[in-house]
Amino acid sequence: MSHLLRTSRVLAWLFFTGLSVAIIVTSGFYLYLRPGLPAVEQLLDIKLQTPLRVYSEDSRLIAEFGEKRRAPITIEQIPTIQLQAFMAAEDARFYEHFGVDIKGLARAAIELISTGSIQSGGSTITMQVAKNYFLSRDRTFIRKFNEILLALQIERELTKDQILELYLNKIYLGNRAYGIAAAAQVYYDKPINELSLPQMAMLAGLPKAPSAFNPLANPERALIRRNWIIRRMKDLGYITEDASELATSAPLTASYNATDVEVDADYVAEMARSELVRRYGEGAYTDGYVVTLTVNSKNQQTATDALRAGLEAYDRRHGFRGPIGQVDEDTLNERPAEELVVNYPYVASLIPALVTEVSDDDLQVRVHARGLGEAIMPFETMSWARRFKTEDLRGPALEKPSDALARGDVVYVHHRQAEPENRETPTLPSVSLAQVPRVEGALISIDAQTGAIEALAGGYSFRQSKYNRATQAKRQPGSTFKPFLYLTALENGITPASVYNDAPIVFEDDELETAWRPQNSSGQFYGPTRLREALYRSRNIVSIRLLRDVGIENTLDYLRQLKIPADNMPNNLSLSLGSGQLSPMELARGFAVIANGGFDVAPYLIERIEDATGNILYEAPETVLCDEACAARNIETDAIEEPSTEVANTNGEEETPGDTENAASDLVDTEHNNEDVRYMQRLADERSVYILHSMMQDVVRLGTGRRALALGRTDIAGKTGTTNEQKDTWFGGFNHQIATTAWVGFDQPAPLGRREFGASTALPIWIDYMKVALAGMPPQTMPRPNGIVNIRINPETGKRARPGEEGVFELFREEDAPAPIAAEDESSGGSGDGEGLSRQIF
Incomplete structure (x- = not known):
């Protein structure tokens, strides 16, 4: 009996000694590691890595940028059965323990002693939170101890x-x-509250x-894991x-679903x-x-589609360049x-497709289109494909499919709209021959x-x-520049009735x-x-003679007044023909100034910026045209700070395709960042x-x-433009x-080809866009x-029409109206202003 007592005492002392040593070692680790542990309250302030999302003004997703896809939600938004699936998979006693599962840790310790390495971590959900937010993923004892300590802190301070x-x-x-x-x-391409039980278990x-049990990469193992979780959910009640x-028994239904971009607006x-x-x-x-x-x-989707359709139409007119x-x-x-x-x-x-069979008998081609499978290409969809030789020359017309394609050719195709249903037998999809246009273009609407x-x-x-041609491409505007020259002339007393001689003119220049x-x-x-x-x-x-009358320097100064960049404008008479350089954005802004009645315009793209919690960081100021605003607030127009209108690269460096740096510049009004209203003055x-x-x-x-x-509207105005040798074509x-x-x-x-002009290339694109952009909009003129008079003039002379004489009505500023007939000098010719002789002779 005494031997048993002595043995018990030894074991008791050994136990208490071991326990004391464990407490001392644990306390030592705690005292050593505690100062380096982060404060738990930081968890509530941590920003989860969430991608940048870009939306249209009507809340359609345009793009998402960032490596991590994340959409944070609250626990109230998560179905209870989904929470239970995760607890069954990761931590069934989550709501019972104090952050550490002793059984799990004991199991991990035994594995460590017996194998020399940790086989399973024994981590609770709380410990995983500690690891995911604060710690590394190293499988070491020190990291595990830190994880335990931090989990205990988290449980004390968070629910x-x-x-x-x-x-x-x-x-x-x-x-x-x-x-x-x-x-x-x-x-699953669904919100979390629409998932089925098998789908919830799969996520859990x-x-x-994530790699081993991924239903896309390893469906067999994913199915085994899913079914184990479902059975465990049953066992847990x-x-x-x-x-x-x-x-x-439900099949796997997972598939890869990219971010559901709703608008094709990459630029x-x-x-x-x-x-x-x-x-x-x-x-x-x-x-x-x-x-x-x-x-x-x-409007944005229409702009994208209209531009592509217009460029493809031009490309088809000039022939087929062969398979890719x-x-x-x-x-x-x-x-x-x-x-x-x-x-x-x-x-x-455009979809790449392989030609697998060419049939001249029934005038069709069979192809295998990527992602679409077998398809039929009827001959009528490729009849445009005469062989390209030059921009002005094509090969002979096609008579059969083999004139354009052969078995083994890889080409691009368009998927044509599906045939009407209710056919007795299924038919193959129908495609049409296409090719990637070499020509480019841009459209900007303000x-x-x-x-x-x-x-x-x-x-x-x-x-x-x-390469964003809307903001980066500097091109000659051709005749689309003429409205700015004509506006300069109108501001200088020349009228729509002024007569100029459209006759040959020669300029000698050393x-x-x-x-x-x-x-x-x-x-x-x-x-x-x-x-x-x-x-x-x-x-x-006429434009050349008009510029000579108005004066080159006078015209350049007026362009600067309109805030049209003049740095790339020539200081000679070719200016009248649009030989300077403007980007489509700059030209569109100039036309917007004309459209709104002469007020300044600062193009901007960003309406609002919010942070992850919905706080508004930036909001574009309201735009007020300054005539009424200045009068109402007794603000002097000259004292108003002029907002920046730069939207393209203006640093003087050459812009090359593919260089997107500074392409957008500041498409927010940085000069009015903290203002509610942006006043725009008259120009x-x-x-x-x-x-x-x-x-x-x-x-x-x-x-x-x-x-x-074709738009059937009475409020449309514009100007075509085609430069020398048809290198640039426009419609504004x-x-x-x-x-x-x-x-x-x-x-x-x-x-572009001798038959190509602004009216044949750019105008159809403009029409396709504007018929949608203006749909349902009443006429806006x-x-x-005040200060305008309507006077009947002789269309041949531009002077007032005499009684009984054939005439047309013309608009004039009051001070520029033709003199009354009794006061006219009928021998002066021209516009009746005493200076018309040069316009008629030279």
């Missing part, structure tokens, strides 16, 4: 629901998905090993036996991204900023067709009253070329090898012409602008812009509300200002 919410928003679940809301989108199985059996997305990075640095990709742009989703690749017969027989086209990229809406960018397309495909003999685009001359007619018929010779006499509106409306009614009559047009400019040309300037 269980707070801990579970932090865990479910932080965990990585594969395929760049962080948090269960993002995972539900990536794997991912934290242990979370679900019934029937629900368990039904869920375990404006890139402009917004570059601005956010400029403001917030690399944190723009992780801090959850939400950017709302000024673009309307419908070819597969030899042996390879075609040995390898699957889908495998042979998988490395050819999609471009915009709200003329506010400067808000309504839509912007910077090229055919952003993935193919990130700097030129030969004399300059400018011509009209038709190559003909038409004699004395009123300015109104000269504008809508785009007479070059031009409203009477002169009103008269110019009338003249530019005639461009549409009677002149080179007649195609725009507007009503009182919206100003839109379209440009078409090659990135490296080259002739500039109100007639």
